Amino acid sequence: MTIDGDRPSAVPERYQRAGDRKRAADPVWSRPRGGRRPKLSREAIVAAAITIADAEGLDAVSIRRVASELGVRAMSLYTHIDAKEDLLDLMYDEVAAEVLIEGELPGDWREAFRWIAAREREAGLRHPWVFQLAGRSPRVGPNGLLHAEQSFAAASRLTDDPRAMRAIVTAIDHYLLGYTLRAQHNREREAAGLGGIEEQPYVRSLLAEGRFPHLEPVLDAGIPAQEDFEQGLTWILDGIEREYGQSR
Structure with missing residues (x-):
């Protein structure tokens, strides 16, 4: 930018x-x-x-x-x-304030992450431009630090290994980033009146040639992209629990 x-x-x-x-x-x-x-x-x-x-x-x-x-x-x-850079830093930190959980986090680590993830997703969809700011490595402000503290506090309910805690928070953040960016992309396509790739003549011509035997039945079924945020998050949390659940 x-x-x-x-x-x-x-x-x-x-x-x-x-x-x-x-x-x-x-x-x-x-x-x-x-x-x-x-x-x-x-x-x-x-x-x-x-x-x-x-x-x-x-x-x-x-x-x-x-x-x-x-x-x-x-x-x-x-x-x-x-400078404008100051303004961008302040904007980023103001959005971080919207993610903060008021009061105490739930005692259960999974529930704590569900609360945090829900707030992150909502803030990201309200302010999609925040991902552009994240890409420029903004200076971390007080709200950003509090958000990080809450995330690691949630992870500490499962393990006290700092390396494991960072891996857990990073995995969940990556899922949130991917889901929110895709959801925003789908919103923009819908607003522009654009359909899915299966509706594009070029794609249909290639499918008709039989070159994509596994992709074709999925597109023909008209199944929408994964929209169940909670289901995806459950899969992530299940995997984390299998990896670190016995560390305590």
Whole structure:
């Protein structure tokens, strides 16, 4: 994702360099906040950016666009953030807050992961652009750390081996990522009025040649893609339990 050119040219170069040095030295959460006005705060900036990204995608988010939505000058945002990269980090961490489980996690490790996975899936479908941010290795904020803490707390109910805990959390995260991306893709295809691959003339011509004897009956049956999130998660958890269930 290209972010060059988002900082208005009116910002003096010395301030641009200062902002770059700040970001290199410490993350946005550890820096003092700018002054508050009724329409402008760090929270308002992040909320406006998320609203834009939800409606139009991440590429629509820019300092100038966010400022326009808030009815302020773009320069005003730089009292709260130093660069667009800060804004993206804050957006990512705000979505992480939606994943957090309030109160205590269930005592059963499987149930704990089901709670966490359900929140992750819902947040990912509400904000599909978050996967683009994950790909750019955003700086981890306080909510992201709390989410990781809850995930490893769930894993600790099954094993106290740090390597095993990481393997468990990673396996579940990978399932969640794959499922959510596919679900989002299917939503976009449906919105565009596109059918499945079995409806494409080129695919049908190849199937008619008998070159795909195992794929053809599946496509001919008209079976939709796996939509049962809970069933897939159960398979993952069953495998994890077989691997680590006897470690305690």
